[in-house]
Amino acid sequence: DGGITQSPKYLFRKEGQNVTLSCEQNLNHDAMYWYRQDPGQGLRLIYYSQIVNDFQKGDIAEGYSVSREKKESFPLTVTSAQKNPTAFYLCASSTASGSGNEQFFGPGTRLTVL
Amino acid sequence: AQSVTQLGSHVSVSEGALVLLRCNYSSSVPPYLFWYVQYPNQGLQLLLKYTTGATLVKGINGFEAEFKKSETSFHLTKPSAHMSDAAEYFCAVSRSGNTDKLIFGTGTRLQVFP
Numbered sequence: 001d002g003g004i005t006q007s008p009k010y011l012f013r014k015e016g017q018n019v020t021l022s023c024e025q026n027l028n029h030d031a032m033y034w035y036r037q038d039p040g041q042g043l044r045l046i047y048y049s050q051i052v053n054d055f056q057k058g059d060i061a062e063g064y065s066v067s068r069e070k071k072e073s074f075p076l077t078v079t080s081a082q083k084n085p086t087a088f089y090l091c092a093s094s095t096a097s098g099s100g101n102e103q104f105f106g107p108g109t110r111l112t113v114l
Numbered sequence: 115a116q117s118v119t120q121l122g123s124h125v126s127v128s129e130g131a132l133v134l135l136r137c138n139y140s141s142s143v144p145p146y147l148f149w150y151v152q153y154p155n156q157g158l159q160l161l162l163k164y165t166t167g168a169t170l171v172k173g174i175n176g177f178e179a180e181f182k183k184s185e186t187s188f189h190l191t192k193p194s195a196h197m198s199d200a201a202e203y204f205c206a207v208s209r210s211g212n213t214d215k216l217i218f219g220t221g222t223r224l225q226v227f228p
Contacts, residue, residue: 004157031214040123042204042218043158058215090157094214100146100165101214105157 002027004106006091011111013078013085021076021109023091031096032074033103036060037088046089049074050096078111086113116141116207120219128227133177133192135222137205140186146208147188148216149179153201161203164188175199200226 004025013019025032031050035043045058049068063082068074074093078085088110092103121136139145146165150158162173169181179190188205202223206216 033215040220042220043216044218045215048215088155092158096214100163100208102148102160102163103158103214103216105150105159107157108155110155 004091004093004104006089006106006109008109009107011109013111013113015113016080018077018079019111021078021089021091021111023074023076023106025072025074025091025093025104025106027093027104028071029093029095029104030071031094032068033092033094034058034064034066034074034076035090035092037090037108043090046076085111087111116145116209116217118205118207118217118219120203120205120222122222123220124223124225126225126227127195129197130194133190133195133199133224135190135203135205135224137179137188137190137219138186139188139205139207141207147179147181148206148208149173149177149188149190150204150206151175151201152204152221158204161190195224195226197226197228200224 007022033048034046047066049055065077090108091106094101094103117140119138148163149161152158162171164181172178177192202221205219209215
């Protein structure tokens with residue numbers, strides 16, 4: 001079955017540590033996205049990538065970094081510079097034609113900073 | 115700039131009653147509009163989308179939405195609520211340009227009482 005996988009489902013981190021969230025898709029989509037979800041705030045875009053080896057900052061990129069070395073993978077690193085990293089993180093993908101294509105979402109990773 | 119406003123962060127209905135979730139958008143260009151549903155601790159699933167053509171859009175699970183340009187609205191309805199409809203619902207608008215980046219509303223949590 002085609003889809004998006006995220007791992008781990010739950011992640012605990014100590015303050016000051018970097019942590020990397022995994023996102024893999026086998027939908028052959030060109031575009032991939034990372035969102036952060038906080039209660040009452042909807043989804044906010046962190047980074048997106050329209051093609052391999054290229055990515056752009058979203059609305060809340062500070063304290064995060066990404067890479068896109070393979071079409072199917074778009075890992076997100078939450079760095080120690082992110083002041084409030086506890087949140088639910090969602091990865092998504094779409095065909096990047098700009099014609100209103102839907103985004104397909106993974107199941108999410110819940111990050112808690114201890 | 116594009117934006118989305120969802121009126122009512124919480125909506126409660128009785129099983130069998132009409133469901134109406136409100137969404138208003140702001141866009142300087144013809145928008146692409148989406149409704150997504152999220153069950154607890156899961157990713158988002160597309161309910162329906164409007165791109166062009168017929169303004170009444172039918173989606174999965176008996177939901178539908180009507181694009182009203184004059185009212186800049188895209189309200190989601192379902193004639194008869196089921197207990198399984200209890201979830202959070204997000205309205206989103208696609209940004210202008212050649213990508214599929216989305217701007218999300220803050221979400222509406224639907225409760226269904228027996």
